[in-house]
Ligand SMILES: N=CN[C@@H](CCC(=O)O)C(=O)O
């Protein structure tokens with residue numbers, strides 16, 4: 001494969017602390033050499049090696065592609081009415097998930113795949129080059145199996161969200177539902193997934209039920225991640241740390257013991273402020289977590305109920321404005337932090353050897369992501385060295401489908 005030099009980069013974020021300034025490893029007046037889909041060289045443009053092809057970034061900033069470690073793209077239907085009611089004072093409840101379960105079960109696999117790919121295209125055009133996708137709106141073996149199969153057609157990071165909320169046919173029989181997950185759902189779905197997840201929350205699953213699901217998933221070879229402490233104080237964080245989960249996601253209602261546990265573990269706290277924004281929830285105590293030494297990831301949590309956005313730049317703006325994260329912390333969490341939450345070494349940074357996932361911003365530096373909220377600053381996107389969005393990119397299948405849909 002020919003080598004390509006991205007040059008005349010005004011400000012390059014590498015997330016390689018061995019390069020110049022701070023944890024973001026910022027190099028000014030930089031260039032990046034891409035070979036065989038990977039970063040082959042990084043440094044000052046004036047010292048760049050020769051390449052077969054050169055791309056002029058005209059002084060714009062370049063950052064690593066965002067690593068979204070939490071999304072729910074396999075679903076059908078729309079909950080805009082529920083959102084509207086919430087904005088007029090109605091509280092968010094986990095039970096709202098059931099309306100999406102009904103519509104997801106009724107949809108064809110083709111419809112689910114088309115919707116997931118359309119949303120994945122949105123993610124990519126706004127700079128996300130790695131996206132984890134969860135099942136969780138089937139909640140029976142047949143429909144969860146379809147969901148993980150659809151997700152596996154879209155990404156390498158598939159999560160079986162086996163216990164999201166007990167479906168209507170198990171009303172009042174949650175333990176029976178969990179037993180079915182253990183006996184049938186996990187064995188059937190595990191071959192298509194890498195991760196097991198559970199919603200450990202009032203109105204969803206208890207600590208004991210959540211532990212049973214996570215342990216069964218781990219026994220089937222899946223790694224654990226947890227939805228926890230989103231709506232109330234509870235056991236999610238401690239359970240995630242106890243089982244050495246890769247991340248606990250939402251992490252809004254945290255005791256001091258929860259913060260300590262996260263700070264002293266390898267479990268990443270994944271903050272999802274788009275969900276808190278769209279449910280009028282409190283925001284997670286990101287400052288407390290960072291000051292205690294916890295590792296944070298920042299995601300958009302695209303789903304039809306709590307956070308129907310695929311925009312990581314929007315979530316960076318929220319994290320900076322409302323979670324008291326610095327612009328550097330927010331960007332690190334949305335790139336290197338997401339990679340930690342997915343236990344990936346090859347994405348989230350632009351070190352030599354990393355996958356060449358790059359985002360060129362229509363801005364002189366990364367601070368503009370928070371400084372210019374709501375403005376689309378993603379100019380061009382490369383994934384594994386191929387340009388996938390922006391002027392000059394070939395239209396993707398999802399671009400074409402989107403034109404057909406709207
Ligand atoms: N919290 C649980 N799951 C989703 C929302 C599910 C829904 O309301 O559809 C979340 O991450 O916010």
Ligand SMILES: [Zn+2]
Pocket residue numbers: 070072227301303
């Ligand atoms: Zn979620």
